[in-house]
Amino acid sequence: MADVVSLLAEHGDDAKPLAGGQSLVPMLAMRLTRFEHIVDLNRVGELFGVTADNGAVRIAAMTRQAAVETDATVAHRVPLLHLATPHIGHFQIRNRGTIGGSVAHADPASEYPAVMLALDGTAEIASASGTREVPAAEFFESTFMTAVAPDELLVALRFSAWDQQAGFAFDEIARRSGDFALAGAAVGIGTDAAGRINRAAVGMLGVGPTPLRASSVEAALMGLAAADADPHEIGRLAADDMDPIGDVHASADYRRRAGSTLVGRVLAGALAQLTQEAHNG
Amino acid sequence: MADQISLSMTVNGRTRRGAAEPRLTLADFLREQALCTGVHLGCEHGVCGSCTVLMDGEAVRSCLLFAVQADGAHITTVEGLAPDDETLHPVQEAFRDCHGLQCGFCTPGFVVSVAAFLEANPDPSDDEIRHGIAGNLCRCTGYQGIVAATRQAAAVLKGEGQ
Ligand SMILES: Cc1cc2nc3c(=O)[nH]c(=O)nc-3n(C[C@H](O)[C@H](O)[C@H](O)COP(=O)(O)OP(=O)(O)OC[C@H]3O[C@@H](n4cnc5c(N)ncnc54)[C@H](O)[C@@H]3O)c2cc1C
Ligand code: FES
Ligand code: FES
Numbered sequence: 001m002a003d004v005v006s007l008l009a010e011h012g013d014d015a016k017p018l019a020g021g022q023s024l025v026p027m028l029a030m031r032l033t034r035f036e037h038i039v040d041l042n043r044v045g046e047l048f049g050v051t052a053d054n055g056a057v058r059i060a061a062m063t064r065q066a067a068v069e070t071d072a073t074v075a076h077r078v079p080l081l082h083l084a085t086p087h088i089g090h091f092q093i094r095n096r097g098t099i100g101g102s103v104a105h106a107d108p109a110s111e112y113p114a115v116m117l118a119l120d121g122t123a124e125i126a127s128a129s130g131t132r133e134v135p136a137a138e139f140f141e142s143t144f145m146t147a148v149a150p151d152e153l154l155v156a157l158r159f160s161a162w163d164q165q166a167g168f169a170f171d172e173i174a175r176r177s178g179d180f181a182l183a184g185a186a187v188g189i190g191t192d193a194a195g196r197i198n199r200a201a202v203g204m205l206g207v208g209p210t211p212l213r214a215s216s217v218e219a220a221l222m223g224l225a226a227a228d229a230d231p232h233e234i235g236r237l238a239a240d241d242m243d244p245i246g247d248v249h250a251s252a253d254y255r256r257r258a259g260s261t262l263v264g265r266v267l268a269g270a271l272a273q274l275t276q277e278a279h280n281g
Numbered sequence: 282m283a284d285q286i287s288l289s290m291t292v293n294g295r296t297r298r299g300a301a302e303p304r305l306t307l308a309d310f311l312r313e314q315a316l317c318t319g320v321h322l323g324c325e326h327g328v329c330g331s332c333t334v335l336m337d338g339e340a341v342r343s344c345l346l347f348a349v350q351a352d353g354a355h356i357t358t359v360e361g362l363a364p365d366d367e368t369l370h371p372v373q374e375a376f377r378d379c380h381g382l383q384c385g386f387c388t389p390g391f392v393v394s395v396a397a398f399l400e401a402n403p404d405p406s407d408d409e410i411r412h413g414i415a416g417n418l419c420r421c422t423g424y425q426g427i428v429a430a431t432r433q434a435a436a437v438l439k440g441e442g443q
Pocket of ligand 2: 327329333
């Protein structure tokens, strides 16, 4: 890894790290971009793997999406990532594509960035001059732009596990299975011992220039008794938190309406899981 | 920049040594140097699936890998699925039986993908089959025959595995 960051320091803008290549190589093939130097991360062992330590789960940047999908620690401690992964492309894509690549690429219609934002994940970033940590809220700057500078490497993502009673759900609307989503939602709801909502995390994809949080929805949920919350009513508030653009796949208006209906539906899923958990004790 | 890098990989059980420019794709290497012309190139940007091969047992897009990245790897193309030239792999057999192909352009990618899919999920529902083949595009068949072929291959492979 030291070699990688020194290469990036030496070549700056002319060099680009290559992770799974599932976004970078298509861009090169279509001549949308070109780089003098490509730094292949695929043989850098320390960039692979999932580890858990006091309450946090650390996923190294080169961990393949397929490995995230089947990892027991992720399924147990960061369920939203587990639920979101099958929605990424196809299994052939997930065999190569990496979590770090998805997040560094920062496609606003991508699943992992929205999950990272919803869960307040942290990015570990390294350069020749050291490492730093950037919270998700400051990571996604604009479409395809992140806090990772050209001479920096995204090393890992960190997620703190939820220690309260919680329910999670993820879903999206796509024209065909495996396509990039027109709109998607990642929801986590946590409650205190009395069943009142004390943490609400609602991430959205495909409805703005970056992944977004539905802050109006989160604010409306806080303090409510989970059993009394009307997910469809509250989900509608998400329309105010979106900034969609229209394209050939769907108009801005469609994305806003379908997106906020979807937020309600995913919220209902998370709440249902929560009540089920409460019943099972 | 365009220096040739020497490399060695196992293609369909045989060691292949060669040299490639760093940006030569694995697909081009397999077609032009290993002469595995069953690796078809439809889109060359990851969408169509016709270039799918197994790299160390996993289905991947060979148009999105550079040949040098496969140095030391085991590659299986459609040519290497069956044990010998006289035999068809059960997935190939099923595609023939169920009209899973017309022009055949997409077929190698489907066959390799379906073989990998059934290895991971030997007893899929129809819904799972449709998800499993979603990463491959076919412009001829309308997919019904491909779904039927996948179903037949699953049954045959299960039977033989017992
Ligand atoms: C047919 C198809 C369908 C797809 N569908 C989806 C989908 O539905 N949802 C989805 O989210 N994605 C989808 N993808 C994209 C896929 O998930 C990519 O794998 C992912 O977006 C990028 O990850 P990668 O590891 O392949 O990165 P690469 O393509 O190798 O890199 C992407 C970018 O990130 C940079 N980068 C990568 N790793 C690092 C690092 N550690 N530090 C700094 N910079 C880094 C690279 O320099 C490059 O700019 C699809 C791709 C294809 C081909
Ligand atoms: S040629 Fe590789 S996916 Fe189309
Ligand atoms: S048989 Fe012609 S593309 Fe599939």
